Amino acid sequence: MRIVLAGTSHWHADMHLDAAHAAGAEIIGVWDEDEAHAKGFAARNSLSAIAAFEGVLAAAADLILLMGHPSTVPAGARSVIEADIPLMLEKPAASSTASLIQLRDLAHQRKAFVSVPLPNRFGPAVIAFERLRGEGRAGQLAHGHFRVVNGPPERYAADGVGWVVDPAIGGGGALRNLGIHGVDAALSLASGELRLKSVSVGNRIHRSPVEDYALLVLEDEAGALFTVEAGCTYASMRPGGDFEWRIVSANATLIDSGDKAICATLDDAAFVDLPVELPATRYRLCMRDTFERLQRKAAPAISIDDYVAAMSLIDAAYQKAGR
Incomplete structure (x- = not known):
């Protein structure tokens, strides 16, 4: 290609x-x-x-x-x-x-x-959960938690893209830039429409024009709860920050911590380490999947419709938070 x-x-x-x-x-x-x-x-x-x-x-x-x-x-x-x-x-x-x-x-x-490259769709916990769901073994989805907390906003200036924290250009702060991964995860796993139950948005630490921390609570039509946590409050510029994807259903608990991932299942009493792909290199999986879909003339795994859905939910969160 x-x-x-x-x-x-x-x-x-x-x-x-x-x-x-x-x-x-x-x-x-x-x-x-x-x-x-x-x-x-x-x-x-x-x-x-x-x-x-x-x-x-x-x-x-x-x-x-x-x-x-x-x-x-x-x-x-x-x-x-x-x-x-x-x-x-x-x-x-x-x-x-x-x-x-x-x-x-x-x-x-x-x-x-x-x-649209939202590479955590290809993370080990998501892939393993979808496999269990396809086998009919996942059971009812109970809750999910999706956290991306990276280093301070100055890292964008260091990368020459200081406009990321200008609300008129970037359209928001940590929630818009980082939280979109978690919002997309919740949308992809939810049954039916997602309802925004609560939202907290603030910039207590960095006092920038946009939020440096946000927390959303969402509920789908089946009653599953999702929390999305996004921030630029990690006290280090080290890549990776504080990352966790947690998916819990009646038969399975899956936790992806970025550099480690596990899956526990009740039906076979298994507790296994999942193959790891670091968040920064999950773009490889996204790219490979995109090429494969192009070659067989299939639709993209993550489309512009998914992107619009996530952006729209984030708009609703900002509105609910009075921002």
């Missing part, structure tokens, strides 16, 4: 480069709004830089991975969709849900392939 990485100044660019290599892709070019950045990225990685976005569209790629500033990504995404080129759309893809909905509607109209 031939791929173009468009938006090398995004803080996930190196992760996607690693993922493309791991999936066996041929990286046929890289691009960025800052041409000098693209050239530097290309030189460091022995790749070819593309000077203009028109060159991205003309590169004969099987997939364009688009990432960048939310004010310009929508126009680029629209161009890719209208060119009928499969798209992997990194977040944040827009400053508002309304702008993202316009892209979703265009994607539906064009019957476009638009994948």
Whole structure:
């Protein structure tokens, strides 16, 4: 598969480069709004830089991975969709849900392939739970807890993307940027519609324009409870931060701590360690799955519809919190 990485100044660019290599892709070019950045990225990685976005569209790629500033990504995404080129759309893809909905509607109209990399869908606890559910062994889902707490907001400035904590550009803080992974997890596991029971949002530590911590409590139509915890309050810049995906059903407890994952089941009294893929390298699994689906002309595992659903629920949380 031939791929173009468009938006090398995004803080996930190196992760996607690693993922493309791991999936066996041929990286046929890289691009960025800052041409000098693209050239530097290309030189460091022995790749070819593309000077203009028109060159991205003309590169004969099987997939364009688009990432960048939310004010310009929508126009680029629209161009890719209208060119009928499969798209992997990194977040944040827009400053508002309304702008993202316009892209979703265009994607539906064009019957476009638009994948969104929310890689914790491929984490060991989620995969093991879905396998148990497919075997009819999971039992009734009881609750889930999804926590992503990373280092302080200064890490975005260090990565050259300080705009992430500007609410007019990034559209929110820890909940919008990090909590979206947990919200997506809850939406993917829920039975029917999710109801927002309570929300707490604050910026007690860093006093930035956006929240540095948020906690949501959600309930699905079957009564399963989900909590989503997101923050920039981890007291270290160390990658990984404080991470946990916990899924509990009548027959199973699954816990993914990032560098360790376990599954306990009542029906066979088993307690096993699950194969681990670190959160930072789960993009490899996401990329590989995307290529496989493209090759068999299947829909993406995580679509722009999923992205809109998560963004909309986060909008509702901000509104409930008075933000």
